[in-house]
Amino acid sequence: MRITELSETACRDLLARLGFGRLACSYQDQPYIVPIYFTYDRNRDSLYGFTTMGRKVEWMRSNPLVCVEVDEVVSHLLWSSVVVRGRYDELPNTPQAEHRLEERALWWQTAYAASQIRSGPHPANAVFYCIHIEEISGRRAIADRSESSVGLFHAQRAAREK
């Protein structure tokens, strides 16, 4: 297997395409990870997301340093991964913020369900946030020629097991 660095453009392309990853925040040096859906805004070079009040939000208000990771794993020998170091920023809970996120309407359901809210499309405890990207890096693994048959085997097996 050979690992190469992804260009910053390739990293941003992966963020824009996947729109799903994991967010880590930290409070008193105890890290915490949650899966998130987000939209990537190329003009502002920022990620936009939605959640509901909880421990994660309290921690990020206290310490806005966060990390986001996205990956696409086809097999042990064929994967890409991007890591973002960023800064959490809360947005006002307005129709504009809602509008920015509506194109990924499905993931609202995740946040809604997490808080078991059934009260309507704009809950009072909705938290819209933005993560300003401060550093981005990524890696891609591809199989060496000698490994490619092994990689193909695993990819095929993974596909069969779906």
Add this chain to the structure above:
Amino acid sequence: MRITELSETACRDLLARLGFGRLACSYQDQPYIVPIYFTYDRNRDSLYGFTTMGRKVEWMRSNPLVCVEVDEVVSHLLWSSVVVRGRYDELPNTPQAEHRLEERALWWQTAYAASQIRSGPHPANAVFYCIHIEEISGRRAIADRSESSVGLFHAQRAAREK
């Protein structure tokens, strides 16, 4: 969509079955995430992994508080996620440590490739580690009856796109 808490047994079953997730560590309250492969040891209630020297190891030596997240996402409406709060502990670089991990031999290749080491099966900068689980929790989402046709649509589309 309805979200339910996973029992601790179900959480541990998911850890054991997936063996792949993301590890967050933190240094001076800056969190950092890396994808990891691991084995779960039920008797010791710990995760075992292998890496090579780098920023992640330096940070965890300085601050052993870590978080591991694993998830299995079929669609927006059908997923499971487990979060572990744990403590990083380094193991001696011995054949015994190697043996414990050999059943997941494939993932050695990831760590090897990350350091571009080609020098043999037991590199000098190999770092074997254990994460003692201190807290574990998980959630599972399932579609409501009204959503199940939507969930099925997405699962089928995801399968077609593989």
